[in-house]
Amino acid sequence: MYTVGIDIGSITTKAAALQHGKLVGTNLVFTGYNSAAAGKRVFTELLQNIGINETADIKIVATGYGRSSLDFADKAVTEITCHAAGAYFLNDKIRFIIDIGGQDSKAILLDDRGKVKNFIMNDKCAAGTGRFLEVMARALEINLDDFGALSLLAQNPAQISSLCTVFAESEVISLISKGVARENIIAGIHESIGSRIAALAARAGLTTPLMVTGGVAKNVGLIQALEKALGLKAEVSEYAQLTGAIGAAVLAGNL
């Protein structure tokens, strides 16, 4: 039997398939404006990739902001529970997760069985999330994928103090006009996000071993800034962006 998890986030939609408890396939598409269509597409493509047909015995759990929009899912579970299950699947030693997604960042404390003991999400503001980084990348005319490597070249990270995405963008624009090097601006952005998330983690009862999940975990510069703010090393899995979908697939196995 296959179990599939579909994580419909605000920016990307992810899917993962497990067979007999082993990860056999993953897929990722952009969510766009129609989250249900993105969920369907990511699922269909995933099945094609692993060569199974839709009529096979498949249990599906949906998660993420669009979790209720998937009519073919057997159950909807929140991304908090799914990230916990996914991180525990990837490494059962993990006791704390920081998930930085498109419009949410979350700090999740796990118990010894990998169950959520406590969680805290960022407040209503999207500063310190993937969307914040996208806005900054646009202002700097840099591909977001290059952010991490560029920031590692910074000699003197700039100070970005505003918590508001819009105001932080204008802060960045004024730094550009002052001639501050891009890498220093990017490193400053990472430090501002890192310290914000460190405070969130402290509120949730930060402990180790710690894993960072979500699409933003691919950004090495941010991970470094976050580790500095936390004073701790973080584990980042190659499946960081897919952790929620993997966790959903794990939970589908309990249905």
Place this chain on the structure above:
Amino acid sequence: MAEQDPEKEKRKIKSVKKMKDIMTNYYIEAKTAEQSGKKVAWITSGGPVEPLIAMDVIPVYPENHGAMIGASKMGIDLCQKAEAMGYSSDLCSYARSDISCATVNGGPIGGLPKPDMLICGNNICGTVLKWYEVQARYFNVPLFILDTPFCHTQFTKEARQYVHRQIEEYIIFLENACGKKMDHDRMKEVGRLSVQGQRLWQAVLDTAVNRPAPLSAFDAFFHLALIVTLRGTKQAVDYYEGLLAEMKQRVADGIGAVENEKYRLLWDNLPVWYRTKWLSDKFAAADACLVADTYTSAWCGTLKYIDENNFIESMAEAYSRIYLNIGIDEMARIVIQMIDKYSADGLVIHSNRSCKPYSFGQLDIQRIVREKRGVPSLMIEADMVDERFFSESQIATRIDAFMEVVKERKSCTP
């Protein structure tokens, strides 16, 4: 006529109609006070109302009015009007909506009746001082301020003297404003009725220790109105006697506020007035009942300090040691007592942008509860009246995730 769902009908609290009638008549009487020759006093929610009742002054509560504005979803409009007048959007939404409402006679009842005097107790917050000064200037009426020292852990002899002296001044203030002496026998009777009303209100809330709870915090938010506005009257006593009898009957009949109560939660802070139904449905859909709250219980929380045979003397302590005027450790102790008393499986904290004294310290309370009881808690960021501070999908995700944690935890504990 649409067919009524018998299951839903069974669950409805019958006293609701009576309460609506009483509150309608109360507001009609207040709004026609000029014709009846009675004086009207605006008073803060934690203010000493009993002397007003004893002096036949009609007490009117801008905060109760604020709750009505919020529940009628008229908060954004009135808050924006106040902002246009120059008040900051960081100011309490009760204050903003009351200040602007006074100038346009807006809101669900066309504004409050003009006050003859204002009574302000700063035991609930500091905002009320400036808010009531603004209104005193606007209406050009006398203002009495009862200054209650903050009681971190204790109530000192000096504090008692200080507040008691002000209670004496308060009575002189009322005698001057009303042009008559206070009838102290009547005051004693009002004091006894106030205590009786508070005991009954506590007894009503206590019925929620039963499984299923016959009423939820959402019901308490509604039935609270009389213990706030008409505390010290026979009417409030009679009403709560009826409500208590109804709750006892519901317990006997096994009728719960939530159809399939499996999880019991405690609510902290004021209600989100414009979303009570949404929140109530959201929790009920997860088989969760908010069985108690720190808010409605605040109107009977200082009973232990009141001497019903010496009401005026004991008022100083009772009005000083209310939930919002004590230290964080004391607040956490009360929260933990309630978790134990009502067998709560979780704590839902409303971080209320408007109410700073209520929301400040909630992170510490959350931590203390986690350390002492291991009970999961959720923080919802919103505002009691201003809908612009409520984001539905984010709050929905938090509630869903929290309920997953509560269920998981409960399934593991015998």
